[in-house]
Amino acid sequence: MNEKIFISPSKYVQGKDVTDSAGKYVADFGKKALVIADEIVWDIAGNRVSGSLKEAGLDIVEEKFSGEASETEIKRIADVANENNVDIVVGVGGGKALDTTKGVRDLMNEAACVIVPTTASTDAPTSALSVIYTEGGVFERYSFFKTNPDLILVDPKVIAGAPPELLAAGIADALATWVEARTAYEGRGSTMAGGQATIAGQAIAKKCEETLFDYGLLAYEANKRQVVSHALEQVVEANTLLSGLGFESGGLALAHAVHNGFTVLEGDIHHKSHGEKVAFGILTQLTLEARNQSEINRYIELLEKLGLPTTFEDLHIEDIERENLVKVAETAMQEGESSHNMPAVPTPDDVVDAMIAADQYSKAYKRERG
Ligand SMILES: NC(=O)c1ccc[n+]([C@@H]2O[C@H](COP(=O)([O-])OP(=O)(O)OC[C@H]3O[C@@H](n4cnc5c(N)ncnc54)[C@H](O)[C@@H]3O)[C@@H](O)[C@H]2O)c1
Numbered sequence: 001m002n003e004k005i006f007i008s009p010s011k012y013v014q015g016k017d018v019t020d021s022a023g024k025y026v027a028d029f030g031k032k033a034l035v036i037a038d039e040i041v042w043d044i045a046g047n048r049v050s051g052s053l054k055e056a057g058l059d060i061v062e063e064k065f066s067g068e069a070s071e072t073e074i075k076r077i078a079d080v081a082n083e084n085n086v087d088i089v090v091g092v093g094g095g096k097a098l099d100t101t102k103g104v105r106d107l108m109n110e111a112a113c114v115i116v117p118t119t120a121s122t123d124a125p126t127s128a129l130s131v132i133y134t135e136g137g138v139f140e141r142y143s144f145f146k147t148n149p150d151l152i153l154v155d156p157k158v159i160a161g162a163p164p165e166l167l168a169a170g171i172a173d174a175l176a177t178w179v180e181a182r183t184a185y186e187g188r189g190s191t192m193a194g195g196q197a198t199i200a201g202q203a204i205a206k207k208c209e210e211t212l213f214d215y216g217l218l219a220y221e222a223n224k225r226q227v228v229s230h231a232l233e234q235v236v237e238a239n240t241l242l243s244g245l246g247f248e249s250g251g252l253a254l255a256h257a258v259h260n261g262f263t264v265l266e267g268d269i270h271h272k273s274h275g276e277k278v279a280f281g282i283l284t285q286l287t288l289e290a291r292n293q294s295e296i297n298r299y300i301e302l303l304e305k306l307g308l309p310t311t312f313e314d315l316h317i318e319d320i321e322r323e324n325l326v327k328v329a330e331t332a333m334q335e336g337e338s339s340h341n342m343p344a345v346p347t348p349d350d351v352v353d354a355m356i357a358a359d360q361y362s363k364a365y366k367r368e369r370g
């Protein structure tokens, strides 16, 4: 595939308290909206979004998201959307609620898709794909759609009110963007947009990383006091828009495949967030790519300061047997995975060795820095 492809949502709006002016933006897209959020998020932002939509004259149907981006949940909510003849679906919440919303829109004849992230924990908001899991939370597949969401509304004040661990997870997810896009380009791999990377895709991915090294820690600290600082706004945009466009049109590689591999393990690691698993995926990929010590140190330092996992112990898999690591690596290397974008496609055995080497080096790093 030689074509270069770049895809994106039509509109991205970021601003303090934009939650309360959602109606002004959403009214351009239709007359009746299904608003989807989980129980916690209804109280944080769902009701405010619904209220603003009603004020703008829209009819509203409200639905509670049950927590997993599974095929069953997507079908269930799509039935509600179709029965009510809505012409807009609005997803409010974290990555799983947003992925579910995108899946719902895809099962409808014609409807606009509006995304309101309430955390900057992933780069799910802007992409034209959803990550589908079994009802038990095991990675199943990527589901690709014809179009990206129509509108993304991001309120940094809501995000500043979320736990800082969620922002840190989003930074890890966004930190993977350039690491993987660079590799996908070197491997002449195809991007999630289904072609080769454009200059734009790469430039956005690179700017994403630069923003995170410049402002990541400043934003994380501001988040601890629940304030919207300049740094927090920069990082919210990096985690959401730059990372979203950068990964989708720049390309994924091994870091995300390792994340997907981790979802097959049982135990406490299951409760680790997307970004936390991606963090270790970054270190595994850098190790396999033979990046040197000073380069790897830069990443470990930032991840450590953000309280993100850099060792097996941090992921609660300190006693993991090699045979279980092989299962992770086999999943990471399965047909169709982004790991095949690596210039020299590794074997599962290579991936296991890299994971162990990354774990051991991070342990030594921690010991040395005390
Ligand atoms: N489609 C894509 O392009 C893409 C990209 C990256 C990740 N993902 C997917 O995203 C998912 C991970 O998303 P996630 O890490 O956001 O987890 P999540 O969706 O499970 O949400 C985490 C939790 O945060 C809570 N929450 C949301 N906003 C909050 C707030 N303001 N304050 C307090 N709590 C809040 C939610 O109720 C939820 O319990 C994974 O399924 C991953 O595969 C998809």
Ligand SMILES: [Zn+2]
Pocket: 122, 123, 173, 256, 274, 278
């Ligand atoms: Zn991700």
